[in-house]
Amino acid sequence: MRGHDWINTCLPDELIVEIFRHLDSKSTRDACSLVCHRWLDLERLSRTTLRIGATGNPDLSVKLLARRFHNVKAIHIDERLSISIPVQFGRRRGSDHSVPTLKLHSEKGVSEDGHFESNSLSDAGLSALGDGFPRLEKLSLIWCSTVSSLGLMSLAYKCSFLMSLDLQGCYVGDRGLAAVGKCCKQLEDLNLRFCEGVTDTGLVELAQGxxxxxxxxGVAACAKITHISLEAVSSYCKSLETLSLDSECMHNGGILSVARGCPSLKVLRLQCINVTDDALIAVGTHCLSLELLALNSFQRFTDKGLRAIGNGCKKLKNLSLSDCYFLSDKGLEAIATGCRELTHLEVNGCHNIGTIGLEAIGRSCLRLTELALLYCQRIGNHALLEIGKGCKFLQALHLVDCSSIGDDAICSIARGCRNLKKLHIRRCYETISCLPNHACMFLDHLCLVGDEALIAIGQGCSLQHLNVSGCHLIGDAGIIAIARGCPVLSYLDVSVLQNLGDMAMAELGEGCPLLKEIVLSHCRQITDVGLAHLVKNCTMLESCHVVYCPGITAAGVATVVSSCANIKKVLVEKWKSPPPPQCVVEKLPKVCGWKCAPNGRLGLTLFHLLKLNCWD
Structure with a gap:
């Protein structure tokens, strides 16, 4: 019956709360909470996660949020985030009394008596957080610089159900860490990145507790944590599955202990310049369940260590090698032979790895889904020919500064890897030099990847993400092929393509209606006409970069902003900035502000329709 409230009459509170919990987005939950006071109160009960940026008075923020959200189990406080829009809680229509404003910015404020007030979460705020959310299970305190062991101790005593604790950048000490170990017996996840006040004493007591x-x-840049802590971890943490360690002080001893004492280890990320092959041999011998291995900036281990990983870690699925100068094709061949379950491989700056190692991966690792080759000058076309033949499930390919890879390799990928969804190619060029009078004169950069490769991709792959920035041989033909063959494309970066024009933009508008982000900066042939054709059908566009496009004027920018109801960011030169159109403001009633901020010497302007995301 019209005018009768069947939902509130028939449905109990518990059922409505359960419905709210199944809503898939914050905006949908926000809309439901505005229906009536009952729905507002019930929707608050369904919230389990809060996200808070840097605030004018974080301690007060915690108290206010605790009054309204009673079932929160996860809180993320990140004082790197800075939001300048004031948010008022509790203001009622027709009333002069309101709850104090939360000013979301990270600078110091001045109190009424003229003293400076810290805008960082204090120990008192951390204690209040424990009082307000006693059932808390997950807490992230990112760069909360004024929090100390006293606050952490108070929190630990009150939140005994804590399962995950992220203290990145917090200067807490051993007493706080010991209290967590004593009180939080269910703790599963601990991040101590950049916790400079923690020593072996605190971490040992936590491991014991x-x-x-x-x-x-996770441990990074903690100079006072040595092998003693890892030995305690190996003795008490038999269920450890993930270890992330970044330390210049750590030697083999700590890694050897963890490898021997934590047989359940599945994820190992190491950036330890003093670790040698002996540590990796221990990992390969004892950590037979290892699934992810990331080795960064290793200067003292060779193919011998990687060969041990290949021989022992048969379940390895994800391998990342970054700046490992003494690895060669032999080490990668050992991985290919032993780790046939490999799905993700990244080789970054390993200058002695070449074509032969990647050919072995293509022949043996048939389940590979993502491949990233960064700054690999010695890897040539034949490597990707083998990848195209063998790795039929490849979905993402990243190529950065690989000067020996060209069209033939990409065409092979297009013919063989029909599941390819993401292609990222940057700085794949060769240098043309001449030597007049025995002096090397740099002439030009030519990207080896051109229209032929993109035509093959468009015929065989349903791409969702494409970045071909700076590939100068690509023009309208290649992008038109993508537009006609990849209807689900959502991200496109074609910046610095001098041969790209309006025809390609028109084809993109017709063929890629799901496009959400496009980067057209430094494209001199694109004009307002092409941009108008693009946005006519790409109504889901959220971000558009058109810096230094001389053919695009303020009128073209205004067309983008007024035609795309979901637009959030437009990057242009300052002089092209149109005023905020009223039609966009009317279409987006939740927009809190229109911000035009100059960006340095370039005179760029960022249009950003700011939305508040203080909690989920």
Missing amino acids: CGKSLKSL
Whole structure:
């Protein structure tokens, strides 16, 4: 019956709360909470996660949020985030009394008596957080610089159900960490990145207290944490599955202990310049469940260590090698032979790895889904020919500064890897030089990847993400082929393509209606006409970069902003900035502001329709 409230009459509170919990987006939940006071209160009960940026008074923020959201189990406080829009809680129509404003910015404020107030979460705020959310299970305190062991101790005593704790950049000490180990017996995940105040004493006590439950540990730039801590972890944390370690002080001893004492280890990320082959041999011998291995900036291990990983870690699925100068094709061949379950491979700046190693991967690792080759000058076309033949499930390919890879390789990928969804190619060029009078004169950069490769991709792959920035041989033909063959394309970066014109933009508008982000900067042949054709059908566009496009004027920019109801960001030169159109403001009633901020010497302007995301 019209005018009768059947939902509120028939449905109990518990059922409405359960419905709210199944809503898939914050905006949908926000809309439901505005229906009536009952729905507002019930929707608050369904919230389980809060996200808070840097605030004018974070301690007050915690208290206010605790009054309204009673079932929160996860809180993320990140004081790197800075939001300048004031948010008022509790203001009622027709009333002069309101709850104090939360000013979301990270600078110091001045109190009424003239003293400076810190805008960082304090120990008192951390204690209030424990009082307000006693059932808290997950807490992230990112760069909360004024929090100390006292606040962490108070929190630990009140939040005994804590399962995940991220203290990145917090200057907490050993007493706080020991209290967590004593009180939080269910702790599974601990991140101590950049916690400079923590020493072996605190980490050893934590391992003794909650070692039975701890599954993940991250340590970086903690100069006072040595092999003693890892030896304690190996003794008490038998269920450890993930270890991320970045330390210049760590030697083989700590890694050897963890490898021997934590047989359940599945994820190992190491950036330790003093670790040698002996440590990796221990990992290959004892960590037979290892699935992810990331080795960064290793200067003291060779193919011998990688060969041990290939011989022992048969379940390895994800391998990342970055700046490992003494690895060669032999090490990668050992991985290919032993780790046939490999799905993700990244080779970054390993200058002694060449074509032969990647050919072995293509022949043996048939389940590969993502391949990233960054700054690999010695890897040539034949490597990707083998990848195209063998890796039929490849979905993402990243090529950066690979000077020996060209059209033939990409065409092979297009013919063989029909599941390819993401293609990222940058700085794949050769240098043309001449030597007049025995002096090397740089002439030009030519990208080896051109229209032929993109035509093959468009015929065989349903791409969703394409970045061909700076590939000068690509023009209208290649992008038109993508537009006609990749209807689900959502991201496109064609910046610095001098031969790209309006015809390609028109084809993109017709063929790629799902496009959400496009980068056209430094494209001199594109004009307002092409941009108008693009946005006519690409109504889902959210971000558009058109910096230094001389054919695009303020009128073209205004066309983008007024035609795309979902637009959030337009990057242009300052003089092309049109005023905020009223039609966009009317279409987006939740937009809180229109911000035009100059960006340095370039005179760029960022249009950003700001939305508040203080909590989920």
